[in-house]
Amino acid sequence: MVNRDAVSLDDPVGESLRGHHTHLARRLGRAAGYLPEVATFSTVSTDPDAAEWADLARLLGRGELADLFSCPATPPADWKPVFTLDGLQMIGPAGSHPGHVDAEPDAGVVELGVDDVPEMLELAARTQPGPFWSRTHELGTYLGVRDNGTLVAMAGERLRPPGWTEISAVCTAPEARGRGHAARLVSALAARIAARSERPFLHVAEANTGAIALYERLGFEARKHVTFRGFRIP
Structure with a gap:
């Protein structure tokens, strides 16, 4: 099924945090995520650079989980994979x-x-x-x-x-x-x-x-x- 308005579904976490769920977001630079008691999901831009990954690391904290949901961007090499699930x-x-x-x-x-x-x-x-x-x-x-x-x-x-x-x-x-x-x-x-x-x-x-x-x-x-x-x- 093709829907001309479905492009926002390609980045549902980012689109939600920039819009309806702004009040439930935490941000640093272009990196963003939900408040930890709400959801684990976080997001970066479509082509993040090293500085943006560093912002996400500082936002979430050392040793914490970066739950990237369906974001296709590749994180730094020293970020250890925790899970991968096809859906x-x-x-x-x-x-x-x-x-x-x-x-x-x-x-x-x-x-x-x-x-x-x-x-x-x-x-x-x-x-x-x-x-x-x-x-x-x-x-x-x-x-x-x-x-x-x-x-x-x-x-x-x-x-x-x-x-x-x-x-x-x-x-x-x-x-x-x-x-x-x-x-x-x-x-x-x-x-x-x-x-x-x-x-x-x-x-x-x-x-x-x-x-x-x-x-x-x-x-x-x-x-x-x-x-x-x-x-x-x-």
Whole structure:
């Protein structure tokens, strides 16, 4: 799928930190990153020089993780690789409703807030949907599903490049899987995103074929392959 407005998705971290998430950013020179309690992601320009890498090192600190997300720039040779993960960037359909879901998108869905953070952190620790910290919920709206009062599924908004909102932290407790919670949550978020005239997108590990199949069923299409990389600053 080609979209003329999707160019901001080539640098979703940088575009978010320069725009909607400016209040959650820390900066030094042209290097930038999220506040550590919010997200680990950091960014540099498209063609960073040695001074810019030095700025990022000072910004994050010696021995800290430089989580470059999908940034293709090559860091200094003495930055030790920590992880590399192949993934897909997928974009959702235009309009308020993704593909078929078995129930109304908002059925059984509740909005989560600061009082829910301990449960959100516990669920994220159990299910490993990706980085999730004590202030990650400040990135956008987070929705959940409760079973007898216990949070068993959630999803939320993360990166916000112009015109787009990323759906992230999609996870369901093992004992609650197979009930359509993920589809309802993604659909409910997509409807909210469309209501403010934006479009949903997301990232998923290429190896997670089950999640990819779900997103395709909901109308998401692969835009491009991405590689997520992290490095330890010496």
